[in-house]
Amino acid sequence: MPLSACDSASHQSVLRASAEHLDARALWLDRRHAKWPGADGTGVFRLYYSADGAINTRIGAAVTGAAGALTLDVAADPNPPRFRYLGSGVVVTLRDGDLAHLPALHRQQLVLVQEDQSGKVRAATRLQAAGALDDLFAAAVDAPDLGVTVGKAGTAFKLWAPTAQQVAVCTYAGGSGNGKSGAAAIAPMKQDARSGIWSASTPVDLSGKYYTYLVDVVIDGAGVVRNLVTDPYSVSLTTDSKRSYIADLSAAALKPAGWDRIPAPNTVRAQTDMVVYELHVRDFSINDPTVSAARRGKYAAFGEAGSNGMKHLAALRRAGLTDIHLLPVYDIASVPEKGCAMPAPGGAADGESQQALVKQTADTDCFNWGYDPYHFNAPEGSYASDPLDGARRIVELREMVKNLHRLGLRVGMDVVYNHTFAAGQDEKSVLDRIVPGYYHRLDAAGAVERSTCCANTATENLMMGKLMIDSAVLWATQYRIDSFRFDLMGHQPRPVMEQLQRRVDAASGRHVQLIGEGWNFGEVADGKRFVQASQLSLNGSGIGTFSDRARDAMRGGAAGDAGEKLISQQGYINGLVYDPNALTAKRPLADLVRAADMVKVGLAGSLRRYQMVTGDGATRALADIDYGGQPAGYASEPGEAVNYVENHDNQTLFDINVFKLPVATTGAERARVQMLGAAINAFSQGVAYFHAGIDTLRSKSLDRNSFNAGDWFNRIDWSYQDNYFGTGAPPFGDNGKDYAQILPLLANAALKPAPADIGFARDVFRDLLAIRASSTLFRMRSAADVRQRLRFYNTGPSQQPTVIAARLDGQGYAGARYKYVSYFINVDKAAHSVVIAAEKSRRYRLHPAQRADPRVKAATYDSASGTFSIPARTAVVFVE
Helix, strand or coil, X not given: CCHHHHHCCCCEEEEEECCCCCCCCEEECCCCEEEEECXXXXXXXXXXXXXXXXXXXXXXXXXXXXXXXXXXXXXXXXXXHHHCCCCCEEEEECCHHHHHHHHHHCCCEEEEEEECCCCCEEEEECEECHHHHXXXXXXXXXXXXXXXXXXXXXXXXXXXXXXXXXXXXXEECCCCCCCCCCEEEEEECEECCXXXXXXXXECCCCCCCEEEEEEEEEECCCEEEEEEECCCCCCCECHHHCCEECCXXXXXXXXXXXXXXXXCXXXXXXXXXXXXXXXXXXXXXXXXXXXXXXXXXXXXXXXXXXCHHHHHHHHHHHHCCCEEEECCCEEECCCCCCCCECCCCCCCCCCCHHHHHHHHCCCCECCCCCCCEEEEEEECCCCCCCCCCHHHXXXXXXXXXXHHHHHCCXXXXXXXXXXXXXXXXXXXXXXXXXXXXXXXXXXXXXXXXXXXXXXXXCCCCHHHHHHHHHHHHHHHHHCCCCEEEXXXXXXXXXHXXXXXXXXXXHHHCCCCEXXXXXXXXXXXXXXXXXXXXXXXXXXXXXXXXXXXHHHHHHHCCXXXXXXXXXXXXXXXXXXXXXXXCCCCCCCCHHHHHHHHHHHHHHHCCCECCCEEECCCCCEEXXXXXXXXXXXXXXXXXXXXXXXXXXXXXXXCHHHHHHHHCCCCCCHHHHHHHHHHHHHHXXXXXXXXXXXXXXXXXXXXXXXXXXXXXXXXXXXXXXXXXXXXXXXXXXXXXXHHHHHHHHHHHHHXXXXXXXXXXXXXXXXXXXXXXXHHHHXXXXXXXXXXXXXXXXXXXXXXXXXXXXEEEEEEECCCCCCXXXXXXXXXXXXXXCCEEEECHHHCCCCCEECCCCCCCHHHHHCEEECCCCXXXXXXXEEEEEXX
């Protein structure tokens, strides 16, 4: 390969063109067997190959353009569990004498053809290769050093590309591709036949330099293509990920001062100790005038201890927060790292000009949630002070982690291994341009599945599973990430997630908590392809999943509600039955009782075997309570449930309450309702998970999906003066169908909270964190503990359904601090009294942490009768 190829203006060069396209409807089951669903077993089956990708298979004619063919025999189906989802069809097998040719043939175009006895084509298909590649090149899974390694022996490069015809590595003195820093050298790489790994090395230490690969592969519909591509194991890159960065992450130059001396906080002894605040790096500081201008929106903002944002985090930590979970900080494909747009909208509270301006620069501005993974192992450059310098993002991300650790907060990371931003020959496709068709999950025709939103990855394939595991190990060891939140984790196999848990714990020498979204949908739903890492399938693993049971009951309705249903479908905390809004039809009391039961499910950690008295008077295990056709209780242990009422997805809790509370509800009462949701979350067994700004009544101006809505609709005010409700109609794309409901609400100035309302929520939230932190009874260690020590009162058909009443028994329990704790959550507009005979003659007093809400002081307990009087819209905790 010529040196000039390293500086190609294009990410691909066609070496030998072929426009022939075929679906990939057959699949290799292993190195020998292939299955063709839907095909019968008649005729002759041949496997044609061509190094030029020039095979033509016109029906009724003989195959042309092939270099040769292997005759295959019809065989019995070996029925490997991995491919249990395949429909019926013919299975063909290679003959013994041809097996040795397969590793080399996989570097060519392969087409399976069903012919008649005269050699004419009856049907033809490409083959999905993952089953064969995993069998042939299984040794690659044990490779500890894919990517670039710098050591005393120099610099070594390794790339898994078993189907490539040739590979070379290009090295560059600098990161810029503007002509001033062309390729310094090119080195051919040599393939190891056993693993499919290509390698090259030099005795020179190339630290601080940059590199790319040239990979020649066969591409369906294109021919033989030379791809100029970055390393999927890149540890850093230059601006907009044009070149990979050469680095030894253990080098002193890549460590901020004190990196090796400041330990992570030892605040989480059990997974249930986790109290999480979900935060976006840019959101945290871009709107904070107390942060230096150059550091706003950057990793470095976390180093300004005197800023409003850092003071806010410090106050939450003192109250009981343990973890900051950062939305994606790996390399993101959808944010320009240099010269990104920063629009400055303005307009009426219900105006549409703001969203119109945001839309104009939506794909070129500085904001995105970041669920668009480009390189899994490298820090995002737009958050660094200099994206051109591959070292800066490494040092500054570590500095951010160090500063949060020094503050006493652990650091979690949102990871998105379920999809990539691009696939195929797209310029921002990395994996598919190195091993075409391998890293992504394919449908019956060989097209990439996209149920997650984008190009679904296939972690059931050995090397994609390895990439995910290696990546998590890197973040845990090299950046001291304390926990991970897995986006759409239900698209991963449970065994791979359990292997990841073992590997990351062993590599880091500590337990790293894993939580994630266990939603069950798409092509993998209901275990179709493998045992999923989903809610119902992960029980007993110790891996936590988000529980939507209490979330849905509290908020009301469903995430996809639109039109009048946004308003009419009220929830437990915002008026269901007891405070109907103008669009809510009269709902039966049974609906409220049912919602109260589901809130109790969440408070009990969604535990399968926990038993409680339900609204009809029956005693049931939570697994026997129906939740939309699923068991309400699904977790084996409390640490497997992650409780939340709001996160980055969907409307904020304040915004959902704008829709559902009666319009006349005052700002002060709205703040109370918000804190009722927070209280239920704080008192629930399991992991407590909160969205940044829930404690400041954060609004996104009613946006249901702010992933690409710019800084404008994602702002946070750490001065507590504004929550940004009524800052314009949210982006039309996801919200326009609901403008008839949205615009009148935004125009209503009475719905915007006053600073006093925000301050109330801020302070009450801190009290709630302090209450949870005060006793292990709110974060019990095992399901057996919860079954023994949590008891609900005010249950059954005669209950007052707007009041949740529960007692926690702390006798003999480590860390309980109290003999008994009783908590009450009254969501009604009116005060209520609950008589609990079993709680007579106690010495209850109000929890000392409840200081911010003056209404709490009106709560009373009568020892003689066991009567608790709970003020309206108040959460109260009594202790003995």
